[in-house]
Amino acid sequence: MKKITVIRTDLPDKFGLPRQSGLVPELRGRIVFEPEYRNPDALRGIEGFSHIWIIWQFSRNMNSKWSPTVRPPRLGGDTRMGVFATRSPFRPNPLGLSCVKLEAVRIGKDGPELEVSGIDMADNTPIYDIKPYLPYTDSHPDALSGFAGDYTDYGLQVSASDELISIVPPEHRKALFGILSNDPRPSYQHDDERIYGLSFAGFNIKFTVSGSLLTVREITPSDENVK
Amino acid sequence: MKKITVIRTDLPDKFGLPRQSGLVPELRGRIVFEPEYRNPDALRGIEGFSHIWIIWQFSRNMNSKWSPTVRPPRLGGDTRMGVFATRSPFRPNPLGLSCVKLEAVRIGKDGPELEVSGIDMADNTPIYDIKPYLPYTDSHPDALSGFAGDYTDYGLQVSASDELISIVPPEHRKALFGILSNDPRPSYQHDDERIYGLSFAGFNIKFTVSGSLLTVREITPSDENVK
Helix, strand or coil: CCCCEEEEECCCCCCCCCCCCCCCCCCEEEEEECHHHCCHHHHCCHHHECEEEEEEECHHHCCCCCCCEECCHHHCCCCCEEHHHCCCCCCCCCEEEEEEEEEEEEEECCEEEEEEECCCCCCCEEEEEEEECCHHHHCCCCCCEHHHHHHCCCCCEEECCHHHHCCCCHHHHHHHHHHHHCCCCCCCCCCCCCCEEEEECCEEEEEEEECCEEEEEEEEECCCCCC | CCCCEEEEECCCCCCCCCCCCCCCCCCEEEEEECHHHCCHHHHCCHHHECEEEEEEECHHHCCCCCCCEECCHHHCCCCCEEHHHCCCCCCCCCEEEEEEEEEEEEEECCEEEEEEECCCCCCCEEEEEEEECCHHHHCCCCCCEHHHHHHCCCCCEEECCHHHHCCCCHHHHHHHHHHHHCCCCCCCCCCCCCCEEEEECCEEEEEEEECCEEEEEEEEECCCCCC
8 A cells, every 4th residue: 555645734643633533624734746646737627626536544543553443532522333344543454534525726945735624643654645535326315324413513512712712823723713613632531730732733722621611721832843 | 554344246357336435325235354353342333323434455457657737538548637636546545535324234254254345446445444434524415516516417227128137136136226427437548339347246347338228248157256
């Protein structure tokens, strides 16, 4: 399996990644091809599609063994489901599947690149394949989604002072709020006192959660060079 | 990349495969797990989903080199598009992506198995991953599908005498008509005289095509042991 591209995103770590694609529509990524695949011809016609599939490597979980059952975060973390009934990364083959919106196709300094939104991948995640989204075969709005269906309107209220938020460039603010309201905590942790740290777009964001309210406590520039 | 399962289908060859999943809803397959993965726990909860994703290996195209551009059959076979703008098998990594309907989960003589419909895979195709279909992240009915969008209502009229059709067991007839009406020919071939041969469910089916009419000429049992 060859690495075709990587995706550059504002999330250097696993912590803070949306749990599925599309959950944070403002979260963008840039797909940059490996030297061998930097051929604009290979993308001819892709600009006509509004969405694309990305098949990628769960590169942040490569040393974990797969388990026949996993505990989906949205079931509270104490109910076990079969791994093939979930999108958990702890699977026999470390393949992730994401549907993202195609925002732009352009030629950058490293050849052709795709700008996408609604991503759920960490920075530098390897990508194995890109396919167009075909609604006639891929879209099933009435599909039944078992135990996963009842947990989509879950979200936290996010509170952050104007002073703190002013540190983050305006173009990143909506994505940051989206990430936080999706509740990045492991679902089995419910400690009001605990301070969590998130790396995003070159900042360290510290926050606490009490009930359904997330409060941002501190935002500082990080040294990491992101995106 | 490990082979997790194979899918047993009624199509031993590449010829006749629907060009996408879901195009022939009556076409069924049986997903049988490799010994290492025959654990019913790994499927716990999957029965609540109406559709599942299959990420599989384009095993019938393993010796073909990938090409930056391909000629989509529905564009008539003479227009080249970028491989990443198509679902062509001739890609850098031989990964297929199919959305199929989950008809049944059961324990067979080879452990747990999934019966699915709307398949587009040849018999014994290796499968790398199975994931539940989540409409909230996977379903985008209004997605724009570029050049691929205008070719979904293409189909042939299929003519076959009752005498010929009576050879095929009733449960296979709708799938056979579905396969034929989807026009299995390579799109650059338009020779009224040519007799095509399709292997399906233990039968050899011979047919010709003139304009938009496909005529079945012969149906004979094959020696191959299918499904």
